[in-house]
Amino acid sequence: MEAETVPDVTTEIHRWHEVLSNLPPALSEVEAIARITALEELTSAATAAQARETLTFDMHRRNSEAEDGVPSRMQGKSVGAEIALARKVSRARGSTLLKFSRSLLIDLPQTYSALKSGRTSEEKARAVAKETDGLPRDKRRQIDERMADRLAEVGVGRLGNEVRALAQQVDQKAAVEHLEKCTEERAVSVRPAPGNMAYLSALLPMPQAVAVYTNLKKSAASLIGTGDAGQRSQSQVIADLLVERTTGQECAAAVPTEIHLVMNDDSLVCAGEEPAWLPGFGPVPAGAARKFVAGNEAAVFLRRLYARPDDGQLVRMDSRRREFPGLLRRMIVIRDDVCRSPWCDAQIKHADHARAFAAGGDTDWDNASGLCAACNFVKELNGRKHLATPEKLIVKTPTGNRYETRTKPIDSRAGKSSAVDSEVEAAESKPGEVEAAEGEFDVTKRRRRPETSRAHGPPKKRRQPHDKPRSRRESSPVEFLFGEKICAYIITMPAE
Numbered sequence: 001m002e003a004e005t006v007p008d009v010t011t012e013i014h015r016w017h018e019v020l021s022n023l024p025p026a027l028s029e030v031e032a033i034a035r036i037t038a039l040e041e042l043t044s045a046a047t048a049a050q051a052r053e054t055l056t057f058d059m060h061r062r063n064s065e066a067e068d069g070v071p072s073r074m075q076g077k078s079v080g081a082e083i084a085l086a087r088k089v090s091r092a093r094g095s096t097l098l099k100f101s102r103s104l105l106i107d108l109p110q111t112y113s114a115l116k117s118g119r120t121s122e123e124k125a126r127a128v129a130k131e132t133d134g135l136p137r138d139k140r141r142q143i144d145e146r147m148a149d150r151l152a153e154v155g156v157g158r159l160g161n162e163v164r165a166l167a168q169q170v171d172q173k174a175a176v177e178h179l180e181k182c183t184e185e186r187a188v189s190v191r192p193a194p195g196n197m198a199y200l201s202a203l204l205p206m207p208q209a210v211a212v213y214t215n216l217k218k219s220a221a222s223l224i225g226t227g228d229a230g231q232r233s234q235s236q237v238i239a240d241l242l243v244e245r246t247t248g249q250e251c252a253a254a255v256p257t258e259i260h261l262v263m264n265d266d267s268l269v270c271a272g273e274e275p276a277w278l279p280g281f282g283p284v285p286a287g288a289a290r291k292f293v294a295g296n297e298a299a300v301f302l303r304r305l306y307a308r309p310d311d312g313q314l315v316r317m318d319s320r321r322r323e324f325p326g327l328l329r330r331m332i333v334i335r336d337d338v339c340r341s342p343w344c345d346a347q348i349k350h351a352d353h354a355r356a357f358a359a360g361g362d363t364d365w366d367n368a369s370g371l372c373a374a375c376n377f378v379k380e381l382n383g384r385k386h387l388a389t390p391e392k393l394i395v396k397t398p399t400g401n402r403y404e405t406r407t408k409p410i411d412s413r414a415g416k417s418s419a420v421d422s423e424v425e426a427a428e429s430k431p432g433e434v435e436a437a438e439g440e441f442d443v444t445k446r447r448r449r450p451e452t453s454r455a456h457g458p459p460k461k462r463r464q465p466h467d468k469p470r471s472r473r474e475s476s477p478v479e480f481l482f483g484e485k486i487c488a489y490i491i492t493m494p495a496e
Contacts, residue, residue, distance in 0.1 A: 041118025047125075048116035051101040054083055058098060061398075070382070078398070081341075081378040085395065085403050090344040091375050103129040107140040110148040120151040127156050131163040134178035139171045196284050200242075216241050328365070335407060336370035340393050342403045346372035352379070354388030365390055 020039075026032035058079045065075045084094025104112045104125060111128050114120040128147065132140045143166050150159065168175040188202045202209065220237035223229040229237050243249065275285055329351040339346045348370035355361030369388050371379070379386055383398030394404045 040121070044115050044118045044121055047122040048104075048112060050087075050097075051104050051112070051115075054098055054101040055105050057083070058102070074381075078378050078381045078384060081375070081384075082397050082399065082401075084344070085342060085397065085401065088343050090339075090346060091341060091372070091378065092344075092346060095374075100126060100129055103133070103140075107137050108132070108144045109141070110144045111151065114148065114151045121156075123156050124151055124159055127160040128163050131160050132167055134181065135167055135171055135174050139167075139174065142170055143167060328363075328368070331365075332368045332370045335390070337408070338370075339372040339375055340369045340405065340407075341371060341375040342393075342395060342405045344372060344375055346374070349373040350376045352376050352386075354386040354393070356380075369393055 026035055058076055061079050061082075062075045066072070080095030080098045081091045082094070083098055084091045087094065087097065089097070104115070108125075108128060111120070111125050115122065115125045128144070128151075132143055135143070143163060146166060147159075147163055150162065154162070183205050186202075186204050188200070190198050190200050193199050202212075204212070216238045217234070219241055220229070220234050223237055224234060232240070244251070332351045333348050336348060338344070339348055350371050350373060352369045352371045353361040353363065354367050354369050357363065361367050366389055368390075369386065378384065385396040387394040387396070391407050392404060393407075394402060396402050
């Protein structure tokens with residue numbers, strides 16, 4: 001008898017995707033709840049399948065690299081980054097997913113079985129993996145066996161506490177070593193929050209964290225008790241004290257620093273509605289940005305940046321150095337905002353050559369990418385390739401997949417440029433050697449001797465302290481609107 005043809009699994013998955021995407025709404029409450037339950041179980045099963053395929057991909061890649069003679073310590077280095085691209089998440093998230101998959105299938109078979117059958121959720125499975133991390137494999141499996149019946153019965157928080165207590169019970173030495181390792185990972189980070197706020201997070205040993213918070217709370221209560229808090233609540237006073245004590249400022253609202261606040265002229269000096277942008281952190285409403293610039297009690301410095309009128313991209317800068325110099329690197333960070341790799345939101349650490357300097361890549365605006373340290377290191381592994389223009393980055397992986405990300409124009413008032421795709425095509429044939437588009441402003445690093453730039457004219461003479469102040473009619477729009485406390489540095493960078 002002829003063997004039955006097995007349908008291609010990927011085709012079958014896409015078929016189910018199509019079915020679920022076009023599923024008509026349920027006709028009753030009972031049917032809707034039944035569907036929600038079934039879809040949740042399907043989500044868990046899909047998570048288990050993804051974990052299995054992730055580990056399978058890791059094994060295949062390591063085997064192929066071993067056959068190619070790659071040293072064992074270098075095998076599988078790019079797996080987490082490729083998983084991230086396939087799942088459209090950051091590189092750090094991809095590495096976390098790879099680690100989770102290994103834990104689930106190798107060390108936690110009961111948790112994997114419960115996830116595969118839909119009896120537990122991905123969030124609970126992650127809690128088990130996280131709280132047993134650092135234990136020997138036999139101890140992890142022991143806890144996995146003992147917690148198997150609790151996976152479907154308790155919530156995520158309680159499950160995590162029970163697993164942590166059991167981990168400390170079965171191997172107290174490993175638990176103490178794990179705590180010491182966590183202490184070494186103490187750090188402070190900042191990330192955007194809704195409403196143009198930000199989360200300043202400190203990962204500290206618990207006694208230190210409690211001491212910091214208790215001290216801030218006690219000081220805030222004292223200010224409120226003496227009437228020195230004004231109309232501020234206790235939480236607001238605590239937040240202000242944190243800023244003042246960590247920066248040394250007398251007032252939390254006065255930030256004496258140069259901030260890369262990117263605004264177009266309409267939003268800065270008129271009633272424009274285009275949001276300003278803090279590179280690496282996100283948008284700020286135009287009105288709030290104007291208020292910050294005009295009302296800040298500390299010194300505010302403005303640095304003028306130029307964008308092409310056709311597509312709103314920053315102008316180009318060139319350098320013959322191996323490392324990107326200060327102003328060029330600063331413009332790269334402002335242009336790319338966060339790590340340029342697809343779906344990576346990490347802060348930029350390296351100004352990188354898309355085409356390696358050793359391979360003839362230029363240290364210029366066209367060949368530059370702002371990357372986090374990890375993405376830059378992964379990029380150098382065999383089989384990966386970056387193709388870049390100022391408007392676009394293409395990442396090619398050893399599996400032949402291609403991922404691309406477009407650069408957000410710094411000035412969104414401009415229209416889309418038709419030259420972008422043609423420049424990228426040219427970069428694919430000769431990466432790093434794309435010429436500037438016709439009509440593009442071409443600016444380079446500043447020189448000490450004054451020269452004339454065709455784009456911006458001769459450098460402007462700075463007013464010396466003994467010069468007479470200009471009249472209001474002679475003042476710039478920024479000075480006219482916001483006063484003399486704003487010091488505007490107009491940077492002109494003549495072509496080499």
